[in-house]
Structure formats: structure tokens, C-alpha cells
Amino acid sequence: MSLPPLREVIARHGLKASKALGQNFLLDEQLLDRIAAIPGDLTGQAVLEIGPGPGGLTRALLRAGARVTAIEMDRRCLPALAELGQAFPGRLRVIEGDALALDHDEVMGEPYAVVANLPYNVGTALLVRWLSGERWPPKWTSLTLMFQLEVAQRIVAPAGADAYGRLAVLAQWRSHAKMALKVHRSAFTPPPKVMSAVIHITPAAMPEGVSARTLERVTEAAFGQRRKMLRQSVKGLPGALDALDALGIDPTRRAETLSVEEFVAVARALS
Incomplete structure (x- = not known):
């Protein structure tokens, strides 16, 4: 044609x-x-x-x-x-x-x-x-x-x-x-x-036990204050600091160092 x-x-x-x-x-x-x-x-x-x-x-x-x-x-x-x-x-x-x-x-x-x-x-x-x-x-x-x-x-x-x-x-x-x-x-x-x-x-397959909205809230908080330590950026999210502790994620890390899998694990702990 x-x-x-x-x-x-x-x-x-x-x-x-x-x-x-x-x-x-x-x-x-x-x-x-x-x-x-x-x-x-x-x-x-x-x-x-x-x-x-x-x-x-x-x-x-x-x-x-x-x-x-x-x-x-x-x-x-x-x-x-x-x-x-x-x-x-x-x-x-x-x-x-x-x-x-x-x-x-x-x-x-x-x-x-x-x-x-x-x-x-x-x-x-x-x-x-x-x-x-x-x-x-x-x-x-x-x-x-x-x-x-x-x-x-x-x-x-x-x-x-x-x-x-x-x-x-x-x-x-x-x-x-x-x-x-x-x-x-x-x-x-x-x-x-x-x-x-x-x-x-x-x-791809959606990870089990994770709510999309929870993951969005975690990333919103974590990246909302880029360059700040996680303990500072996610402290306003109920249960987030306990989730980091339970997962062995150092709260002095910054959001940009967390892998996608680690974000999913935090969201799963909060879901």
C-alpha cells in the first residue's frame, strides 16, 4: 500500500x-x-x-x-x-x-x-x-x-x-x-x-502479599526527601521504622541504595 x-x-x-x-x-x-x-x-x-x-x-x-x-x-x-x-x-x-x-x-x-x-x-x-x-x-x-x-x-x-x-x-x-x-x-x-x-x-508476576498502594506510599515517603537517611524520610509512615528493623535494613541508608526487592519487602511487612 x-x-x-x-x-x-x-x-x-x-x-x-x-x-x-x-x-x-x-x-x-x-x-x-x-x-x-x-x-x-x-x-x-x-x-x-x-x-x-x-x-x-x-x-x-x-x-x-x-x-x-x-x-x-x-x-x-x-x-x-x-x-x-x-x-x-x-x-x-x-x-x-x-x-x-x-x-x-x-x-x-x-x-x-x-x-x-x-x-x-x-x-x-x-x-x-x-x-x-x-x-x-x-x-x-x-x-x-x-x-x-x-x-x-x-x-x-x-x-x-x-x-x-x-x-x-x-x-x-x-x-x-x-x-x-x-x-x-x-x-x-x-x-x-x-x-x-x-x-x-x-x-511480570506480582509479588505475593504486597499491596500496590502500600508500595507507592513507601516509595513516596522514601524518595520524597532524597539524600536523607531512611530513618528520617519514612518516620512519618506508621510501622515503617519497625519494618526496617525487622528486615535488617540499616535505617541510616538512603532510599536510592535500596533495591526494588528491598522496597517490596518493606511494603509486604506494612501490608
């Missing part, structure tokens, strides 16, 4: 990336195909895409055989997406709306992969939402997401690394997170000021 070049689509519809919506358009078709390949074979699979813009990644997903539901709040992009829908009959559903305000499981109604070049201003909030909550495994089968490189590093950081914090624990305590691809700023129009990276996350 031959489609007009993305630059031509953007020019014809008068689409300029909106700073307010955190948009940066990705136009390199080979790179887009590589991103669409990261989750594995998508033939016939349901895929949720957030912020498709003019549809660069959307066309790569459709070429890969996916059935795509795209949520877009910028109505300027809807005519370009409608043309794409005509090129792939019955395979693209576009919902005009705010991805943060929608229940994705309800929208999809079946297991789905998420693949998105996320708008920078909502990326982290959406990720935290997909990774949170007591219900596990989630309805999504994998998350393949573009972030600013600095955010991507915070998601995959090991304990002790400068970038290690709440986001790393949240992404790693019951899922596998890896850096799949680094993307140079020159690949985007307009080029952002920073490098980007694609992260791939798949759900």
Missing part, C-alpha cells in the same frame, strides 16, 4: 507541531517501522496509540498488521487520520479526546498493546497510571513508549544509579522494563532540545 510521504500530508493539512500539546512529529518511516516491530508480531492485535498526530507511527502499526485505536485531542490532525483509515479499511478507529480522561481498558474492551510516541507533557502521568493499581496482570500486554531520554533512564535505572527513584521501582517491581531504542533529536520535526528513547515494558 503506497501512502504519500508524511511531509506531504503535514503540508497539505497545514499541521504544525503544537508546543502547548507537547508535540514533536516523527517522520522517518524506517525508524517508525522499527518502533512498530518492538512489541513483536502485531498481526491482528489490538493496539492503543496515544497522540498519533499526523499518523506517522499509526501507519507503521497498520503496516505491521495491527488493529489500531488512536486517541487524539488535536482536531487539526483528524482529517489526516481519516485518510489513513480509508487506506486501511476497518483497521483504524480514531477517538477524539484526552487520553488522561478516558478508561483505556473500557475503550479497548480486550487485551491490547500500547505503542505511542507520547506527548512529552503527559507521558509520565500516563505511564504511572498504567503501572499503578491493585489489579494485576493488567489488560495491556506490553507498553512501547517514547520518552525524553532522561525520563527513559529514570524508568530503567538500577538501584544506586543517579536516575534511580520512584519511577524505577514502580516500573520494575512487577514488570520488566528495558531501553529498546535511542532516538536522535534530529529525527523529529521540530527537533526537541533533548534526545529521546523508546522503552518497552512487559508485565
